[in-house]
Amino acid sequence: MIKDFEHFAPKTLKEALALLAKYGDDCKVICGGQSLLILMRQGLVAPKYIVDIKGLDELNYIKDGKDGLKIGATTTHRTIEKSAVIKKKCPVLAEMEKRLASIQTRNWGTIGGNICHGDPAGDPAVVFIALNATLTVAGAKGERNMPAEDFTLDYFEVALEDGELLTEITIPVPPPRTGAAYTKFNLIESDLATASVAASVTLGSGDGVCQDVRIALGAVAPAAIRAKKAEEVLKGKKITDALLKEAGEVAATEAAPVPDISASEEYRRELVKVLVPRTTKEALARAKKA
Amino acid sequence: MKKQLKFKVNGQPYEIFVEPKKLLVEVLRDFIGLTGTKRGCNSSSCGACTVMLNGVSVKSCSVLALQANGAEVVTVEGLAKGNKLSSLQEAFLDHGAFQCGFCTSGMLMSSTALLTENPKPTKQEIKEGIDGNICRCTGYNSIIRAVTAVVKGEYKEAQ
Numbered sequence: 001m002i003k004d005f006e007h008f009a010p011k012t013l014k015e016a017l018a019l020l021a022k023y024g025d026d027c028k029v030i031c032g033g034q035s036l037l038i039l040m041r042q043g044l045v046a047p048k049y050i051v052d053i054k055g056l057d058e059l060n061y062i063k064d065g066k067d068g069l070k071i072g073a074t075t076t077h078r079t080i081e082k083s084a085v086i087k088k089k090c091p092v093l094a095e096m097e098k099r100l101a102s103i104q105t106r107n108w109g110t111i112g113g114n115i116c117h118g119d120p121a122g123d124p125a126v127v128f129i130a131l132n133a134t135l136t137v138a139g140a141k142g143e144r145n146m147p148a149e150d151f152t153l154d155y156f157e158v159a160l161e162d163g164e165l166l167t168e169i170t171i172p173v174p175p176p177r178t179g180a181a182y183t184k185f186n187l188i189e190s191d192l193a194t195a196s197v198a199a200s201v202t203l204g205s206g207d208g209v210c211q212d213v214r215i216a217l218g219a220v221a222p223a224a225i226r227a228k229k230a231e232e233v234l235k236g237k238k239i240t241d242a243l244l245k246e247a248g249e250v251a252a253t254e255a256a257p258v259p260d261i262s263a264s265e266e267y268r269r270e271l272v273k274v275l276v277p278r279t280t281k282e283a284l285a286r287a288k289k290a
Numbered sequence: 291m292k293k294q295l296k297f298k299v300n301g302q303p304y305e306i307f308v309e310p311k312k313l314l315v316e317v318l319r320d321f322i323g324l325t326g327t328k329r330g331c332n333s334s335s336c337g338a339c340t341v342m343l344n345g346v347s348v349k350s351c352s353v354l355a356l357q358a359n360g361a362e363v364v365t366v367e368g369l370a371k372g373n374k375l376s377s378l379q380e381a382f383l384d385h386g387a388f389q390c391g392f393c394t395s396g397m398l399m400s401s402t403a404l405l406t407e408n409p410k411p412t413k414q415e416i417k418e419g420i421d422g423n424i425c426r427c428t429g430y431n432s433i434i435r436a437v438t439a440v441v442k443g444e445y446k447e448a449q
Contacts, residue, residue: 007293007310007356030354037313037352038333050310054357078346102422103400105334107346108353190421 002037003046009055013138013167016053020163021140023049029165030054031074034101034109035117059112059167064089068172073112073165078103080111090171092180092198096127099182102190112166115151118158120258121192121219125152127182129216129226130198133171139164149216152223155258175212177203179286183279184218185271187262193219194262195271197251199283201239210234210284215247215276220255220268227251230276239284244277251276297358299324300368314350314358315339318365326366326395330424337423340396340403341365347403349422366395369402377445378402378437385436389427396423401437410441 010016020027027049030036039045053059059072064085071080080086081097100106100114100123114124115135128135128148135151136143140163148169151159160166174180180200184193196218204211213234215227230251234243257268292307299322306321318324318341327350330338334352341350342364369376378401381387388394397420404411404419411419416437417430425433439445 002311002313004309004311006291007354009356009359033354033357034334034352037354041332052354052357101334102337102349103403103419104337104340104347104349104422105352108343108348 001043002040003043005047005050007050007052009052011055013056013058013165016051016056016165017138017140017163019049019051020165023051024162027051029116031113032076032105032109033113034105035113035119053165054110062086066173068170071111071169071171073167073169074110075112077101077106077109077111077114081106090131090180092131092182093127093171096123096182096184096198099123099184099189101192105190111169115148115169116158116160116166118152118154118156118223119192120152120155120221120223121194121196122224123182123184123193123196123218125224126196126216126218127180127198128169128171129224130180130182130200130214131171131174132200132214133169135166136168136170137164138167143167145170149226152225155222157223174200174290175202177205177211177287177290179283179288179290181279181282181286183275183282185275192262195220195257195268195275197272197275197279199276199280201234201280201283201287203284203287208238208288210237210239213280213283215251215280217251217255217272217276220257220272222256222258225254227254227276229254234280239280241277241281244280245273247280248273248276293356295355295359297361297363299363300365301362308355310354310356312355314341314343314348314353314355314363317355317358318350318363324365324367328392328395330392330396335424336393336396337400337420338393338396340399340423342399342403345406347400347422364399366398369398376402377440377447378405380445381436381439382433385432385439387429387433387436389425389429393423393425393427397425397433401433401440404437405440411437413438416441 028047328338
């Protein structure tokens, strides 16, 4: 049973921030509520006050600008999945969204809500880390930006200070010859990931050497993480199957899986060994075509 | 403290006062009495509670009722026009697209949402369209056959 709470539906970001400043720790932000309501129903989260930002239309947008794609925090998953500009400029994001939960959940759930929930098995954070996205958060003192990889801290814990709200995600324009891919492993199509990997590969001009690579892992650590050592295996080299295999093995040592009902720690490490080469290879193929 | 919820369900305006913790499915079933929308898993997994909210399908067990303030909701009761069932409802009957029937209203809402968005889906797209709905009797094939029959134009929509 959900415990009683007082409900506020601010009309503007300013109003929302004022409410967060006023109620501090006693309040929780809800947007689509697709994750939060489950926890509230189980009694795991029981806020006294709810600041409902689902109606904050000023944060509901997808913009294609000079410094990349900008997505407002209250944009629904389904809007991103179907957006023509996302499909064209950042297809991996649309592909990820299509694998996220079910259509009904994507219709109401929002991108900002998903990342702020901090579920290590959530899909978007993994892709944002691989794409080197920047998150903008607003608070009483103003705005600050941080890389996506610094946002996911621990199990259901993100780098939001009291009174702060995630407002925007910026995906930078990728360098030339860059390709990205996302792989999600789960047993039921609309379920959370048992393990997931996102990779972005940038090739040098003409030589086919891997100039830059970013690999992110989901559901295999208490938070979405970047597999930096695995990236080092590939950086500056011409990517071969043998190197990909090695990168997968290294990534498996960087993972710190939490066993749960879906899979054991060992099984998840094995998945990382398979999914890192597979995903990076796909990103490489796309980089070659880009 | 109760708050006002003003919205339309199947075209009918309602103005009620609800506790903020009430979910859309609870308001539809317990306050308005539209029990066609089923409360199944209560955890956003089964899809039996699917309704249309401002034109998109949602799981009403996972939406705060107050978020429907000012919105238009369509439940399975709103699919028929008077005594004439919708094409999908007719096709579900003809193809025996249910066994116990518990998932049916959710299946109908998801397939209605699918055909509204994409009137000519492929078989794969139909499967994806009802991916968020579980039929525990596993009668998926007949459901897909029913939707396919509508896609092929075998039914005439009620005016």
